[in-house]
Amino acid sequence: MLFKRKKPEHFFITIMLAPMMVVLISFYLYPTFYNLYNSFTDLSLLGLKQGGEYIGFDNYLRLFHDEGFGHLIWNTFFWLTFVSVSLRIVLGVLLALLLNSETLKKFKLTGITRLSLLVPWATPAIVAVIAWRFMLDPREGIVNQILLSIGMVDKPIAFLAKLHTVWPVVIIIIIWNSLPLVIMSYLAALQSISKTLYEAAEIDGANEIQKFFHITLPQLMPTTIVLSLMLVVWTFNNFVYVWLTTAAGPGNYTNVLATEVFIRGFVDFELGYSSAIGMLMAVLMALFGMFYYRYLAKKEFSEIM
Amino acid sequence: MKSKALILLSGFMLALLAGWGSLLFAADIKLVFRFNDPEAKEMRAALDIFEKENLGIKVELQTIAWGNSRDQFLRETAVGEGPDVVHIAFVWPKDMGNAGGLRPLNDFIKNQNIHGGFDTFVATELTTNDKGDIFGIPWTTDTWALVYNQELMAQAGISNYPTSWPELKNASKMIHEKTGKTGFGFPMGSASGNTIWFLANYYWWSHGKALVVNNASGGYKVGITAQDIAESIDYFHSYVKEGHSPEAMISVSEASNPAIIEALLSGEQGIAMMPPNMLRQLVEDFKTRNPGKALPFVTKIFPGGSAGSKTHLGGRTLGINAHSENPEASWKLVKFLTSEIIFEKFYTKQFPAQKVLLKNITFGPSLKGYAEQLALARSWGAYADSPAQIGSMWNKVGRIFGDAFIGTISNQEAGMRVVKMVEKELK
Numbered sequence: 001m002l003f004k005r006k007k008p009e010h011f012f013i014t015i016m017l018a019p020m021m022v023v024l025i026s027f028y029l030y031p032t033f034y035n036l037y038n039s040f041t042d043l044s045l046l047g048l049k050q051g052g053e054y055i056g057f058d059n060y061l062r063l064f065h066d067e068g069f070g071h072l073i074w075n076t077f078f079w080l081t082f083v084s085v086s087l088r089i090v091l092g093v094l095l096a097l098l099l100n101s102e103t104l105k106k107f108k109l110t111g112i113t114r115l116s117l118l119v120p121w122a123t124p125a126i127v128a129v130i131a132w133r134f135m136l137d138p139r140e141g142i143v144n145q146i147l148l149s150i151g152m153v154d155k156p157i158a159f160l161a162k163l164h165t166v167w168p169v170v171i172i173i174i175i176w177n178s179l180p181l182v183i184m185s186y187l188a189a190l191q192s193i194s195k196t197l198y199e200a201a202e203i204d205g206a207n208e209i210q211k212f213f214h215i216t217l218p219q220l221m222p223t224t225i226v227l228s229l230m231l232v233v234w235t236f237n238n239f240v241y242v243w244l245t246t247a248a249g250p251g252n253y254t255n256v257l258a259t260e261v262f263i264r265g266f267v268d269f270e271l272g273y274s275s276a277i278g279m280l281m282a283v284l285m286a287l288f289g290m291f292y293y294r295y296l297a298k299k300e301f302s303e304i305m
Numbered sequence: 306m307k308s309k310a311l312i313l314l315s316g317f318m319l320a321l322l323a324g325w326g327s328l329l330f331a332a333d334i335k336l337v338f339r340f341n342d343p344e345a346k347e348m349r350a351a352l353d354i355f356e357k358e359n360l361g362i363k364v365e366l367q368t369i370a371w372g373n374s375r376d377q378f379l380r381e382t383a384v385g386e387g388p389d390v391v392h393i394a395f396v397w398p399k400d401m402g403n404a405g406g407l408r409p410l411n412d413f414i415k416n417q418n419i420h421g422g423f424d425t426f427v428a429t430e431l432t433t434n435d436k437g438d439i440f441g442i443p444w445t446t447d448t449w450a451l452v453y454n455q456e457l458m459a460q461a462g463i464s465n466y467p468t469s470w471p472e473l474k475n476a477s478k479m480i481h482e483k484t485g486k487t488g489f490g491f492p493m494g495s496a497s498g499n500t501i502w503f504l505a506n507y508y509w510w511s512h513g514k515a516l517v518v519n520n521a522s523g524g525y526k527v528g529i530t531a532q533d534i535a536e537s538i539d540y541f542h543s544y545v546k547e548g549h550s551p552e553a554m555i556s557v558s559e560a561s562n563p564a565i566i567e568a569l570l571s572g573e574q575g576i577a578m579m580p581p582n583m584l585r586q587l588v589e590d591f592k593t594r595n596p597g598k599a600l601p602f603v604t605k606i607f608p609g610g611s612a613g614s615k616t617h618l619g620g621r622t623l624g625i626n627a628h629s630e631n632p633e634a635s636w637k638l639v640k641f642l643t644s645e646i647i648f649e650k651f652y653t654k655q656f657p658a659q660k661v662l663l664k665n666i667t668f669g670p671s672l673k674g675y676a677e678q679l680a681l682a683r684s685w686g687a688y689a690d691s692p693a694q695i696g697s698m699w700n701k702v703g704r705i706f707g708d709a710f711i712g713t714i715s716n717q718e719a720g721m722r723v724v725k726m727v728e729k730e731l732k
Contacts, residue, residue, distance in 0.1 A: 045376055046404040048383030137564055138553040139573065160556035163711055247496035250555050251707030251714075266376040267497040268697040 032282070038275035045269035052272050059276035068252055076236060076256040079167045084174045085231045089224060091175065092182030097216075099183065100190045114187075121180035128177045129244040136160065136169060160246060166254055174241050178234075182227060189223040190216070225297045232292075233285055257281050334634045338642075339367040339388035341374050342582070342621075344652060351651040355641045362634050372498050375401075375696070382406035382626060389629040390638050393441065395620045396689045398432040402440030407624040409438040413636045420644060427658050431689055432622055442639055443658035446620035447580045448682040449503060449560075450604045450674035452587070457575040457601075460484050470508065470540060470608045473576075480575035481549035488549035489576040490565055493541065494558030495707030497700040501541065501558075503617065504578065505702060507607050508537045510615035510683065516698065516727050517687045525691035527727045531720030538709045538716040545710070555710050558703070570594060572601065580619065581675045582654040588671055604674025606681060618682040620658050693730035701726050 039059055043052025063069060099117070104110045120128065135141050138156035147153045159165045197215050206214065239258035242248060248255040248263065255263075257277060265274030340348050345368050352364045367388055369377060375397055381387030382405070393401065401407045414423045419442060423429060432441040451473075453466065458476070461483040467473040477488025492500035509515055509529055518528030544550035557564055560579045568574035570591055579587070588600060606614045623642060625635045641647070645665075648657045656679075657663055668676040688695050702723055709719035 045379050046400055048379065049405045134563070138551060139564060140567060156553075158551065158553035158556065161552050161554070161711070163713075166556075246556065247494070247558065249495035249558075249704070249707050250711045251495050251709070252704050253708070253711060253713065263497065263700065267700045269376075269694060 035275045035278055038272055039279045041272045042270075043272040043275070045266065045271055048271070055272070059273045060280075062273065063276055063280065068255070071252065072255060072257055072260055075254060076258075079171070079254075080238070080242065080256050081232055081236045083167075084171045084235055085228060087171065088175055088179055088182045088231060089228060091179060092186050092227070093217075093220065093224075095179070095183045096186030096190055097212075099187055117180045117183060120176050121178070121184075123177060125177055125240045126244055129173055129241065132169070132173045132176070133160070133245065161250055163253065166246060166250070170242055170245050170254060173245055174235070174238075177241075178231075182231070185223055185227055186220060189220050193219045229289070229292055229297065232288065236285060236288075237281065334362045334631050336362060336364045336390065336629075336631060336634055336638055337367055337388040338364050338390045338392075338638060339369060339374070339378070340392045341369055341371045342392070342652075342655070344654065347651040347653075351642070351647055354646075355638060358641070359634075359637060362637070364638060379404065379406055382628060385628045387626050387628065389626055389631060389635045390642075391624050391626060392444070393622050393624055395428055395431050395443065395446075395618075395622055396685050396695050398441035398622050398624055399434050399689065400694070401624065402438060403434055405627055407440040408627045408629065408632055409440060410442065410625065410636070410639075411437070411439050413632075414439060417636065417640075419640055421659055421661055425660050427660060427663070428618055428620060428684055431684065441622035441624040442643055444621045444623045444643055445652070445655040446618065446658040446663065446679075447582070447656050448616045448619055448675065448678050449507075449578055449580050449607070450584075450616075450678045451607055452569070452577045452579055452584055452674075453603050453605060454569070454572060454575050454601045455603050457484055457486055457572065461575070466603075466605045467608050468614075470511070470610060473608045474540070474544065477544060477549045477576060478547060484575070486572070487551055487568060487574040489544060490550050490554055490568060490574045491541075491544070491578055492557045492560055492562060492565070493545070493554045493706070493710055494556050495703045496558035497696070497703070499558040499699070499703035500560050500578070501706050502699045502702050504541065505534075505537055505706065507614075507616050508540065508610070509533065511608065511610035511612055513610070513612040515687070516702075516723070517691050517693060517731065519687050525687055525693070525731050527724055527731070528687075529724070531717065531724045534720035534723045535716040538706055538719055541706075542710055542716075555707070566590075569602075578607075581656065581672060584671065584675075585654040600671060602671055604672060606674055606678045614678070614681050616678055616682045618679075618684050621655075622658075691731055693727065698727060698730055 038052065040054055040056060041052030042055050042058075098104070099110065099113055104113060123131075135143050136159045138144050138158050141156075143159075144153070144156040148156065157165060159169045193216065197219075198211055201211050201215055237258055239262060242254055242256050242259050243262065246254045248259040258281070261274050261277045261281070264270045264277060338348075338352065342348075345366060349366050352366055356363060371394075374391075374393070378387055378391055378393070379401065382401075387406075391407075398407060402409065413419075423439065423442070426443040427446050428443050429439075432443065433439050457480050458464075458466070461476070461479040463476050463479055467476050473489060480486055480488040491504060494501070506516070512533070514529040514533050516527065516529055517525055520526040545552050545554065553564060560577070561583055565574065565577055566587065569577055569587060584602070584604060588602065591598075591600060591602070607616055608614060623639045625632055625639065629635050643657070643659065645657075645662055648655065648662060656666055656675075663679075666676075685695065688698070705714075705719045705722045705726070708714045709716050714722070
């Protein structure tokens with residue numbers, strides 16, 4: 001009886017989900033499997049019409065044996081993802097606290113600071129990168145002019161040509177352009193923390209640092225969990241910032257998996273090999289997602305979803 | 306009642322006229338021409354003339370950056386799409402044609418010969434495959450030359466312009482020492498369309514070496530040693546190490562980079578390298594910025610080694626998409642675009658690739674170096690004929706040089722990597 005009653009509901013749910021399933025199969029599953037198939041072929045951009053020949057795991061073996069593979073993994077995981085995401089999370093919390101502070105409210109600066117915060121976010125990545133490249137130019141750039149005028153350096157710094165400055169510059173650009181999203185998310189979370197928690201803590205004699213570590217930070221944890229996951233996935237797969245800032249150079253110094261996919265596929269024309277790198281990226285992110293959910297986010301996700 | 310009938314009749318007639326008009330419009334042939342140079346406005350004006358001369362043919366002008374044009378066209382043509390007429394580099398037609406993207410033009414050339422004849426164009430061998438299929442008509446040609454600021458050269462006490470590579474370095478050094486300005490500022494960056502590829506090849510060719518050469522059995526082999534490559538890296542890197550070229554050049558890949566152009570315009574840089582269209586733009590910008598002031602720029606040929614001065618014979622080709630539904634109209638457009646009027650009135654920063662038209666060009670003093678250099682330019686020859694992809698070698702050479710410039714590998718290691726890479730490409 002119960003089963004019979006549920007049947008029309010199942011039918012209704014299936015019908016309602018069908019369009020989304022069609023979209024998912026057409027635009028996600030099909031390209032994924034097509035890419036997986038290509039990764040087992042020697043497909044070239046010049047041979048798209050004819051298609052590639054099946055070569056088994058050759059592309060994957062070649063990738064793992066490539067002398068630059070370790071460097072690619074290091075750049076992608078450490079510099080591009082770990083450093084930039086960590087910094088955005090830390091700076092995001094700090095700046096959100098600042099924006100939420102009573103001091104800004106007292107001087108009536110809340111509105112203008114929140115509005116100005118949106119400017120970098122609203123700036124397209126390509127515009128942001130070009131503007132930063134101009135600002136960092138050793139001969140004409142304002143950054144070098146300021147550094148020279150205040151005596152911090154005695155000659156201009158070629159930021160994008162030096163090993164110890166090129167990655168920090170890429171990360172600064174990423175942070176500048178995408179930090180507002182993090183700040184706004186934390187700001188919303190901060191505003192939803194109940195004031196009674198702080199009042200109770202004050203009655204118990206807690207100082208500001210204790211209140212931050214025992215109330216604010218734990219209350220921000222669900223936001224941190226979701227934001228971190230989103231930022232890691234976006235950044236790990238991001239091609240734009242590195243490509244526009246350094247074109248993966250100087251040499252191969254800032255090359256990451258996403259730029260390697262482009263170089264191999266559309267400069268060297270090795271679409272099969274490029275697909276193998278793309279599949280590796282998908283697998284790595286899937287593994288990360290599983291690990292993240294299993295060990296870090298299960299509790300928070302079960303509360304949210 | 307009568308007036309209502311009249312209104313109805315008028316409406317009916319109008320609808321008929323509109324329908325007839327739309328039918329007429331639908332009968333128009335619509336071509337898409339994809340053009341990659343900055344002169345889009347001038348090209349549009351030229352296409353307007355073409356449309357007037359060829360009623361019934363409308364041309365949509367599409368523009369795309371050179372860096373994306375090749376792979377974009379290959380992606381489109383693989384699924385039967387893409388522009389009807391496409392603007393491509395000299396060394397692309399054979400690959401694109403063999404991949405089925407470009408239509409062979411032999412029948413058009415045979416039956417409706419292009420003005421002056423196909424043989425009157427330069428570098429036709431680059432558009433023709435082993436079977437004799439012709440996949441493009443060379444459109445423009447050029448090579449690169451050195452641009453000197455003669456005022457800075459005079460201040461540095463140099464009256465004889467460099468004719469050898471050591472002399473060029475010495476001139477760069479002298480400019481920096483005597484004026485405090487940059488000597489020879491050239492792009493050393495590693496992006497896929499890097500400029501160091503050209504400079505390195507000029508250096509090797511002038512010493513009688515090349516990355517790819519023909520072997521005795523009709524195949525191809527590497528025509529340079531790792532030591533030769535290491536020496537060339539050392540030579541170019543010495544400009545930065547000695548301080549007369551800015552270190553920032555390691556992150557600059559294009560000759561048109563604002564850092565270089567601005568330095569030339571403001572008199573902060575003594576020597577640069579560029580193609581002629583860029584020089585023409587530089588001259589225009591200088592005149593706008595400094596009205597009445599004498600032009601400080603002169604162009605000279607690149608230095609020579611044991612084999613003399615050598616640069617590449619570059620240029621652009623026009624091809625017709627193999628999937629074009631209007632090949633006849635596309636051919637008409639190709640013929641129009643390669644005609645004299647285009648270079649006289651619209652595409653004036655470029656040199657025509659037809660020998661007769663090229664002869665008519667008045668180079669003038671600022672472009673004199675290009676005229677001399679064109680006579681010394683060589684085709685990519687074995688590079689383009691071999692199984693190696695020029696684009697891939699170009700990217701990899703730039704990256705390996707970049708790795709050596711920043712010191713993550715030694716010059717010797719870089720030399721070995723280049724040789725190994727070319728050997729692999731030739732397999």
